[in-house]
Amino acid sequence: MCQLLGMNCNTPTDIVFSFTGFATRGGLTDEHKDGWGIAFFEGNGVRHFVDYQAAVESPVAELIKRFPIKSKNVIAHIRKATQGQVTLENCHPFVRECWGRYWVFAHNGDLKNFAPQLDGAFRPVGNTDSELAFCYLLQQMRRRFGEHLPAIDALSQFMREITTEIAQYGTFNMLMSNGEALFSHCSTKLFYLVRQHPFTTAALADEEVAVDFSEVTTPKDKVAVIVTEPLTKNENWTQFAAGEMIVFVDGDVLPV
């Protein structure tokens, strides 16, 4: 199994604190050593870093920890290979373009006997069930909505249907973003919290690091963090229900 980390905010925020704890699980406090990746939206652009080295040993991961990239939507992944070899093309997150927007996707879990018909619009480069699910999802999304990005409500409804459909084939914990919304689906395990005013000090569970967020935020800031296992030991994380999908926009849970 792999681990997922997502962040969705109303103002560009760096993920150094959360990524530091998360990356520690990539080979040090946990066994997820078969690669890792992270994608940051900046405006409509994406910075995409993937590596098949363990996150704790990767010079690129070191860069991410030292170089505070500010973003409103981030998706990260550390991998323990279950399907597909340990190669660069099998590292999450995956990126594709649809409707002139980039879409970023990462998955934790295993899909069994999942062999959807692909029409060629989006095809996997590697050989993971995850990238196949992403390509199928985008294909169905474009079929449903035609030539234009739909409104967020319609898109959220589609995402609820397609994630439920794919989750019938196994475990489908996933994060996906187009730079505005962050869609998160839980099959088995996913937690989130929203940091907002009044901000307090948070202490990482995996390293001896604490940050007083009141010193680095403004009262208007809202930062949602979504993760496989809670990253901090002194904050209240909300666990997703099995089968639940939550859409985050501007650091808030979008009402269903």
Added chain:
Amino acid sequence: MCQLLGMNCNTPTDIVFSFTGFATRGGLTDEHKDGWGIAFFEGNGVRHFVDYQAAVESPVAELIKRFPIKSKNVIAHIRKATQGQVTLENCHPFVRECWGRYWVFAHNGDLKNFAPQLDGAFRPVGNTDSELAFCYLLQQMRRRFGEHLPAIDALSQFMREITTEIAQYGTFNMLMSNGEALFSHCSTKLFYLVRQHPFTTAALADEEVAVDFSEVTTPKDKVAVIVTEPLTKNENWTQFAAGEMIVFVDGDVLPV
């Protein structure tokens, strides 16, 4: 105008030497300070780094110079904005997937009144003429060959036709790769050389750096380097003719 750098080899090779000289032009020895980018194929995967900071100031460029990523196909770009704002989504190289392969593209030049019909299969995320040309090229490629990657000869013939067509709209110096071949088209300025046995010492034109390639290669190695302005002062660079397209595979010029 921007500058291009490409490398195509028969064995995974690091580009630290060439990139060091090239990145110096991004704000220090030359005026190309509106961002930069580089993409490395590793197997079928791609490492893609883009930044809107000048290459000489970018911490990511520092990482590339210190961390020798080995690749058989690399495309890099430093940008002086002529069309499109200085934003991440306008930084070259651009990456798309077609036929389950990644395609990487960078362009130097300006296209005027270039407004091709796009059917939606590939759409620009940013607002440069370059990304538009890339999307159009991929669309026409998929229309021509249908559902499968064609053989290299057919693909090269198509590339000759489409680059000639696009170059009618202005200056179209470009590099494109799918991880096997590197396609290069020259409108106005492009040089290449093939380093092979017996290897010698090369000295950068832009920095006081020299490398004795005989110490870091085997006699079988072949490394083609393609660039807007020669990178070294003691090697014989071949200038492309105007309108010429050259295809590199395994470090060699593919016969026409």
